[in-house]
Amino acid sequence: MNQNRYSKIFTKKKVASSAVCVVLAVSLFAGCAHFESIEYSQEISEENPQTVEAFDQFINDIFETEVTENTINLHFTISDPEKYGITDYPVTLGDLSIDAMADSNARLENYLSGLNSFSYTELTLNQQLTYDILENYFQLQLDMADMYLYDELLRPSTGVQAQLPILYEEYSFNSKKDVEDYLKLLALTDEYFDQIISFEKEKADAGLFMSDFACQNIIDQCNAFIADSDNHYLIETFNTRIDKLTGLTQSEKDHYRLQNEKILHEHIFPAYENLAAALTDLLGSGTNENGLCYFPEGKQYYEYLLAYNTGTSESVKTLENMISNERVKVLQESSDLTTENPELWELASEATLTPTDSATTLNHLKEVMLDDFPAPPETSYTVNYIDDCVADYLAPAFYVIAPIDDYSHNSIYINETTDTTNISYFTTLAHEGFPGHLYQTVMTYESGIEPVRSILNYSGFVEGWATYVEFQSYHYAGLDDDVATILELNQDATLSLYASTDIGIHYEGWTLEDTKKFWNNYGITNDDAIESIFELIVEEPTHYLKYYIGFLKFEELKKETSLKNIKNYNDKSFHQAVLSIGPAPFDIVDKYLPAYYEYIE
Template sequence: MRHCHSHFFHKIRFSLFLALCLIGFGIFCAAVCNCADSNTWIAQILNEDHTVTQDSGQNSASAAGQSPSTDTNAAFETYITELFRQEASANLLNLHYTLKNPQAYQITAYQTSLGNYSAASPALAAASAENILSALQQFDTQSLTSLNRQTLEILTDSMNLTVTGGNFEYYDEPLTPTTGLQSQIPILLAEYSFQNRQDVSDYLELLTDLPRYFAQICDYEREKAAAGRFMPSYTAQSIIDQCRDFVSNPDEHYLVTTFNQKTDSLSGISKNERLSYQKQNLSILKKQVFPEFTQLADTLSELQDSTINEAGLCHFPEGREYYEYLVRSATGSSDTVASLEKRTTDQRKEDLLLISQLLEQNPDLSTELKNCAAATQSPEEMLTTLRQAITAKFPKVPECNVTVKYVDAAMEDYLSPAFYLTSPLDHLTENSIYINQKNGYEGLRLFTTLAHEGFPGHLYQNVYFHSVCDLPIRSLLGYPGYTEGWATFVELHSYIYAGLSEDTASLCAANQAAILSLYATADMGIHYDGWTLDDTATFFRAYGFTDEETIRDIFELIVGEPANYLKYYIGYLEFHDLQEDMKKQNPDTYTDSDFYENVLKIGPAPFDILRNYLLKDR
């Protein structure tokens, strides 16, 4: 699936005193990433046996005497183009959020379904990935262009991860408090655009497929419970509450109002057609969709007593190994968990030292925040300020529009403070950023959140990359460590764009990075080292967290969303370290502008590959 990138996370807010009277800003700015986690969705649609093919035109070119290199590149591009068509058309949400005009990509047949989900999905995906890996080995990397070689290496890495994921039966979890399918599918349905009658018909057919899909999810959860892998009871309760809230006001539901608004504005249909569509939508929602959310809640309620592990993944038989796989998938880093734990601790010490030094030099730095000019702007004005501020150092991005929207009240308790929903590959000009008003984000906090979601964060990175890379397969290879790491990296640099002094901006960035690091350490501690709630409380108390209810909320959120915090912090650290390494390698010629452009042109990738190309190891 495309980015609703991602990515739905809670941000628990505190007034923090990180041993050095830090400024309270909250944990981190979250984005919405792929409509389900990208590995999850690719696992569902990798079900074809792929082979390398060449069309007659390429064979003719070879006979005409073109070089082997040309033949190899043509064959590779043909292969990945066909692979893209197969993957993108395998379920309707995937296709709709990937392409506005599938016919232009020679996609004329597609499944109007949500895909499939079962215990066998990871193993089936692994088998298909092995077929793809076998096909990729037939291409001589030395004969490929730089872009094609990068793509082959990234695709190979992605398939290797999929193969690894096939080793863990009943560990995958489609239902999580903030990134689960039960929260992502409604948003994607609400944002589903209508250009013509076919879109409306496809949408309504997609709704009728939800009972089948949710029945598969319920069956999987029952099997998972029987295997002793069911989610913690408090996580189940959170999802149960979410499902019941979703169906609490059916007549005024946002899936009713958004559908009516979209059909009312659709040209070329009569009033009677419009009313007929709206009647069908309401009927399907009431008779098929809403009852399935209720059934999902009932199923989880029945299974709550089967929970045997209320803590981290490491308490399951293969839990540590599975967490290692999740960390690699989430972060794109090849470092061991132990190495990441040490790197996180070391950077936190550096940030706390910087905060101490800055406050010692000027104890009144925090007072500057009260007079921050950007804090009084509207969200739209903030995005304009950010777009203009980055022009000096960041490469030019094609003209694009962004619409600020607000999360429906029914979902406010379960969605992140803000998220970006990516535009289709062939329609990069229209973009949406959602703001969750219940979080109370305003002023400087909202400004940096919009930097994360908009410019120069997710929106900017997505539009820029797809404007310079014409290989659509790359849109299906999700690397959240890159995308969330980049958004966090630039978010921490965005304080200066708000008009703060350099020292105040550095103070704010170091403070937020230090907070992020606490959650990253806790994530690894809980899921890899076996921290209990008491262990977690002891850790946070050392940094000024004393409220027991808050600490429990943190613990339960991390247990329910393993490795999710690492996307942000470890991804950020990888960019931070890569930038420092480039400065050391090119002390006389390094510029931030070159670093940004080089990173953005390569696009989402594992950090080993990114590092090899940027530091010229290839």
């Protein structure tokens, strides 16, 4: 399975005016596979207690095996491993070797075989849902296994080097063992980075290494991370967590503080120095400054990546048409609105909000959303500031997902310099908090999904949901309704341009000049800005499509559900139904939506 997939982090990428998210899912062979169209049969269920019990044991065994393959994944997935029968586990960041990949693929084949041994009709509805999701996931992982060298572990926002420090900063200390596990993980970082370096050299030998501009971005990021090592935020945040931990003597706390600083200087900072040096040596190894389709099997790999990251079964061409059709529609709606009110664009560009702190904004969102969304369970959250040394690379905002057994505490990060009077500040908090990532996470956990599903990555669902509600949140900001609508439509159209550009670059072979022509057609003529967009999309294929295709699929699901003559249809019940199903491919969500909606009603 995805044995090196770290806990999920959702972020908003800092580029132009587009608000998007990424999922931390770092693995040498993390899911990109051909996604055939699925035809589901609605079989009559005849539950068998023995089959039900055996299936529960089967999926719990998978969960225990896979969640312990990476200690960060374990820690961020469950806060109390003993509750799940996990009492002994190795402290590890995972294994990126070819042998480990072969072992993982063998496990996947065994899982798939074991899954298919169960009588589908003897399972409960929830188990059938889990069965369908696991079958899909296992097959996707296996289908792409031979193309592992096309994967990239080092990306500006979603790469290991960008995400790992945030997870170290967020690593909670609930016990002395947590502290000791954390320090062991820190000490393993340089060895883990050595494995990444070996992988990048293997990619270079195969002619699949990244472009020079991408390589230089990662080098600069590594250097920025270690620039002020004596006053590093991983020292400060560790000390804060240690101070809050009860049950330790002052002597123990002092010892751990010294040990943390020692390990940072002996393992963490050298890991980033060595990675920067190795990448500097590899500059010039990249043979392709453009999209994936310029690699020998790049077009096929992009199809895999697109299917995996969007959770859709449609062809690239179908998705491309879906994007362009939506853009035509929203641009026409924008034109109609501004024809009726010629001053609308000016009013929208001048729209500001009363300055307020993030907690007040989130509490406001939590209240005003209740007409459209079911009330969330009681939960708390903290809003923290992104450290300066990673602010330029990571993102202006992100949410760190809570453990499945303790989702009462959640973390959102924002850039300290964010203008709180800007409407984008408001919609960013809606995207990350309520009714976005935080809300979706706790609602899905509250619905009782199987633990094994928490280690799967369906970013098209989670990122699509956050984009879907972000667009809706313009109408929660207290703006004039037409102003809110024109801002929403503008964001929709803008993100559609990024989505079309992603397909253009990676599947149709657009060069920088082609990309400039495309954006020029929509009145965007700043060459530097377009070049930044081009490079970002080359570095992060399908990055924007997770959000935009996911958003379009939620809109499609809502429309189809409302047209199915469901008695007393309303958006609130629709939202509760899809969140109860939880992250999954959209074909599977569509299959189960009527049953879950009926159950809610």
